[in-house]
Amino acid sequence: xxxxxxxxxxxILGILIGSVAGRWEVSxxxxxxxxxxxxxxxxxxxxxxxxxxxxxxxxxxxxxxMMEQNTKKSHAFIFRNDGNLPLTLQKGSTTCKCTLSEVGxxxxxxxxTGNVTLEWEAKTGEPEFSQSAEIKTNxxxxxxxxxxxxxxxxQAIFTDQKDFVxxxxxxxxxxTSHVRVYCYLDEDFQITDQELKEASTADQFAxxxxxxxxxxxxxxxxxxxxxxxxxxxxxxxxxxxLNQRLVLKHNLASQPPIMLPFAGKISxxxxxxxxxxxxxxxxxxxxxxxxxxxxxxxxxxxxxxxHRDETTIQLTxxxxxxxxxxxxxxxxxxxxxxxxxxxxxxxxxxxxxxNFFGVGENGRMGEIFFTTTHPHTPKFSVKVRFLIKDDVR
Numbered sequence: 001x002x003x004x005x006x007x008x009x010x011x012i013l014g015i016l017i018g019s020v021a022g023r024w025e026v027s028x029x030x031x032x033x034x035x036x037x038x039x040x041x042x043x044x045x046x047x048x049x050x051x052x053x054x055x056x057x058x059x060x061x062x063x064x065x066m067m068e069q070n071t072k073k074s075h076a077f078i079f080r081n082d083g084n085l086p087l088t089l090q091k092g093s094t095t096c097k098c099t100l101s102e103v104g105x106x107x108x109x110x111x112x113t114g115n116v117t118l119e120w121e122a123k124t125g126e127p128e129f130s131q132s133a134e135i136k137t138n139x140x141x142x143x144x145x146x147x148x149x150x151x152x153x154x155q156a157i158f159t160d161q162k163d164f165v166x167x168x169x170x171x172x173x174x175x176t177s178h179v180r181v182y183c184y185l186d187e188d189f190q191i192t193d194q195e196l197k198e199a200s201t202a203d204q205f206a207x208x209x210x211x212x213x214x215x216x217x218x219x220x221x222x223x224x225x226x227x228x229x230x231x232x233x234x235x236x237x238x239x240x241x242l243n244q245r246l247v248l249k250h251n252l253a254s255q256p257p258i259m260l261p262f263a264g265k266i267s268x269x270x271x272x273x274x275x276x277x278x279x280x281x282x283x284x285x286x287x288x289x290x291x292x293x294x295x296x297x298x299x300x301x302x303x304x305x306x307h308r309d310e311t312t313i314q315l316t317x318x319x320x321x322x323x324x325x326x327x328x329x330x331x332x333x334x335x336x337x338x339x340x341x342x343x344x345x346x347x348x349x350x351x352x353x354x355n356f357f358g359v360g361e362n363g364r365m366g367e368i369f370f371t372t373t374h375p376h377t378p379k380f381s382v383k384v385r386f387l388i389k390d391d392v393r
Contacts, residue, residue, distance in 0.1 A: 053083030054139040056147075057113065064151030067122040068185075070255055074119040077147050081108040083139070089116065092134030092144065096120045122153045129153060156255050157189075158182045158223075164231050164246065166264030170305045171239055172376045176232040179260055180212065181248065182223040189225045193249040201244055206232040209248075231262075240280070241265045269307065270377050273340075274299030283365070284345060286386035294349035295386070301328070301341040307374055308339045317369040323351040324366040324384060343368075345384060353390040358383070 057078040064073045081087035087108040091098055097119040100106055108114045120131050130150040137143060164177040183189035191209050196202040212226040220226070231246060242265060248258040265280065276285050277299055286295050303311050315328040329342035345368070358365040366384035 050085050051083050052081055052085045052087035052108075052110075052137070052139050054087055054137045054142045054145060055080045055082050056145060060145065061148045061150070062118075064120065064149055066152050066154055067120075068254060069122050069153055069155045069157075072119060072121045073151075074117050075149055076115040076117045078113050079108060079116055079135075079145075080113045081110050084110050086110070088138045089114065090136040092136045094131075094133035096131035096133065096149065098133040098147075116147065118147055118149050120149055120151075122151075127153060154184060156183065156185050156252065157250075157258065158184070158220075159258065159260065160220075163261045163263045166233055166242055166262060166266070168267050168304075169233060169264060170269045171237055171266050172235050172269060173305060174232060174235055176230055177262075178231075179229045180216075180220075180226060181229060181258060182212075182217075182220050182226040183252075184222050184224060185252070186224055187252060190251045191227055191229075191248050192251055195247045195249070197245040197247060198243055201237065204234050204237045205244065206234065207246065208232070229260075233266075237266045239266050239268060268377055268380075269305035269374060270301065270303050270311075270313075270372065270380055272299055272382065273302050282380065283383045283385060286345070286347065286384060288387045288389060289347060290389055291353050292349050293388075294351070295347040296344065298342055298344045301343050301370070301382075303331075303339040303341075303374070304337060307376075308337075309333075311339070311372055311374045313341055313370055313372050315368065316371050319367050319369075320354075323347060323354055323356065323388065324368070326368045326382075328370075343382070345382075347386060347388070351388055353388045356384065356386050356388075358385060 057080050060077065062075040062077070064075070067073055079087070079089060087110075089100055089106045089108065091100065099117045099119070100114070116133075116135055118131070118133055120129070122129065128151070130148065132146055132148045135145045135147060137145060158181075160180040160182070164179060166175055166177055169175045181191070194207050194209065196205055196207070208230045210228045210230070212228055216228075217223045217226055229246075229248065242262040244262040246260045246262070248260070250257070267280075272282055272284070274297075276287075276297060277283070278285060284297065284299060286297060289295055301313060303313070313328065313331075315326060318324050318326050325346040325348060327344045327346075329344070332340045332342075334340075356364060356366045366386065368382040368384065369379070370381065371379045
């Protein structure tokens with residue numbers, strides 16, 4: 001009995017040692033334990049487990065560095081399968097061009113590699129960019145691999161305006177619009193040729209290209225060279241919106257030609273301003289009127305240009321006189337660049353129903369006639385659009 005008591009502690013100790021030894025053996029043949037912060041994508045599959053395992057050999061981000069605007073760059077991310085089953089790759093969402101190159105049918109065999117190429121064209125005017133693509137895989141631990149390319153964009157060529165502006169230019173005036181072109185490259189930038197694309201009006205414009213001085217270049221940070229491009233509109237162009245574009249060709253093979261449209265319109269020295277005046281026309285719209293309602297509206301006949309001060313305007317007639325009246329007031333010269341004549345237009349309450357909208361079988365517009373002493377506009381008219389409804393209930 002005393003021997004059993006003395007051996008019992010040794011027996012319990014042996015059982016505990018055996019239990020610990022058993023647990024240690026299981027741990028040694030089980031799933032390897034990850035270090036804190038480590039990624040499962042960097043750990044080989046456990047012995048006996050069948051699965052693919054994706055590894056991006058050269059990293060999942062790439063810096064393109066400085067790119068010239070309108071140039072392209074690409075980078076191949078190398079995918080390796082460290083598993084023992086085939087690895088499948090499939091494109092997911094992307095913000096740039098992404099191709100699975102050197103990956104047959106999007107499949108990478110165990111131990112093999114394949115490339116996923118991201119391409120970016122620096123068309124944006126933003127100084128920095130970041131683009132990404134998601135690659136879907138059948139690796140249970142990395143079902144989505146997100147690839148990122150980033151960098152900075154340096155504009156090779158910049159214009160201080162996007163178009164040549166000719167705003168409310170008189171058909172009888174000469175007017176010059178300027179655009180400055182800057183180059184930020186160290187190369188010898190030269191404008192080699194110029195072309196006005198609309199041949200029908202090309203002879204109405206003169207183009208002059210002048211290199212910018214050193215002082216002018218200092219005003220634009222980073223500019224290494226540049227030009228002032230002046231386009232002069234000659235008198236005599238038809239009234240209406242401009243339809244012309246200037247193409248500037250240069251010696252930088254990496255950059256496209258510079259295309260600059262013309263914005264604005266050619267107008268007469270005498271035009272209308274005020275409420276209910278239709279833009280770019282001498283038409284006033286009074287709308288629909290009930291019989292007996294009548295209407296009154298004051299607008300302005302405006303004279304601009306070099307002949308504004310010596311020009312006089314006289315109202316000579318109104319049609320139909322039974323439905324339309326007009327009074328031309330004294331000119332105002334408060335604005336030194338224009339002369340304004342107030343023009344009051346009335347539809348009397350006694351006017352009979354009629355269609356003066358200028359549409360329909362019997363449709364026509366009311367009209368107010370003027371003569372002037374302007375050398376290029378001896379006469380003009382203002383058309384008035386309105387409808388007097390018959391009082392039928």
